[in-house]
Amino acid sequence: MTELHIPAMAQAIVAAHSATFAPYEQRLPPQPTPAATRQDPAYLAALQACSALGFIAIDAECLAHAWQRQSVRTSGFDARCWPSDPQDFGLAGADPQLAFPPCPRALGLYGVLPTAEWVGRMARAGVPTVQLRFKSDDQAAIRREVQAAVQAVQGTGARLFINDHWQAAIDAGAYGIHVGQEDLDALEGAQLNAIRASGLRLGVSTHGYAEMVRAHAVQPSYIALGAVFPTTLKKMATAPQGVARLQAYVRLMQQYPLVAIGGIAAEQFPAILATGVGSIAVVRALVNAPDPDAAAQHLLGLIPAP
Structure with a gap:
């Protein structure tokens, strides 16, 4: 050549x-x-x-x-x-001793929710995996909300991830922590070691091949793939990935539990599930629904039981 x-x-x-x-x-x-x-x-x-x-x-x-x-x-x-x-992406040969604790490959319906009240409501509605995405600069308010979210899921069986606020999540005894790429890059080695040593699971957002390789370097508990479709909830640095790219990402990253996220509505669940992901994360499909509890039941019915 x-x-x-x-x-x-x-x-x-x-x-x-x-x-x-x-x-x-x-x-x-x-x-x-x-x-x-x-x-x-x-x-x-x-x-x-x-x-x-x-x-x-x-x-x-x-x-x-x-x-x-x-x-x-x-x-x-x-x-x-x-x-x-x-192996062609350099994803082989990681040290299993450095991996974060595992979580189920099929996390099911995954509700990303703004408050502890929403977390409790959706956990009681049967949503198996929930995330508190609470935005505040008030550290005392963050600690209170994280603690309230942990209390809200008690007795429901729901797995609770806390977005970003890793120390508050450790202190409150949450199931896991979820971070974006910028937050992952900001974490120092000692902080990652503290999260790993706590026994909490770690989920990481990715938006393409390079970020998936970056996420693999820390061997998280699961990897989120998106945004699959357009979303107005946050400004995205990358364009919507679409189902075809999602399918390619799933083929590459199948060693991890995978979560599809970003603008996914009920009518798109079959196409998303056909890619092989074990979980679909939704925000607006729950919090903007006229009847969130009924919406949760409808979406739960679209995902096969693990």
């Missing part, structure tokens, strides 16, 4: 996968090809192709390295074979 072949290789990748990753109704615009960090033909072709398919620079780079490793491992370049082997 020479430089003359690289454009043809890139075009072959795009031709083989454009129908999957760029469906008309969710087409992501082509992205500028980032500067290359190596000169291997498979890497260069994949870098161009994945950028053309709408993957942002860090994800196109991650995929290009994986495509190069795959080509070496299989002794040949195959434009039809989208990388999905963990």
Whole structure:
């Protein structure tokens, strides 16, 4: 293979996968090809192709390295074979002693809720996994709300994750903690060790290939994948990923319990569950419903029992 072949290789990748990753109704615009960090033909072709398919620079780079490793491992370049082997992404060989405590592979319906009152209400409605996403700069208020949420799920069997406020979650005895990528990057080694030593589970949000690889470095209890569809609840740094990308992420990250999140409504549950995720997280489908308890029952009925 020479430089003359690289454009043809890139075009072959795009031709083989454009129908999957760029469906008309969710087409992501082509992205500028980032500067290359190596000169291997498979890497260069994949870098161009994945950028053309709408993957942002860090994800196109991650995929290009994986495509190069795959080509070496299989002794040949195959434009039809989208990388999905963990070893091609550097996801093999982690130390199990450093992994966070496990949680069920099927976390089921996962309610992300703004207050302890909402947490208790949805736990009593039978939602098996709940998260308190309480936004405040008042540390005393945070501690009170986290403690109230822990008390609210007692006797319900619901698993309670606390968004961001890891020390308050440890102190209150929550089931687990959930962090976003920025929060994960802000945690120092001693803080991660403190969370791990506490026995609390750790969930991490991801928004593409590079962030999944970053999350794997700390071996969390579960990984959240999104945003699958547009959401108005928070400003997202990345475009909605769509079901096709979600399917590819599930194939790669199946060693973890996986949670799909982001703009998911009841009518989209079958397509999301068909990707193989063990959990669907919802916010508006519960808190904006005219009858949240009835909405919870309806959504619970859409997810097969583990």
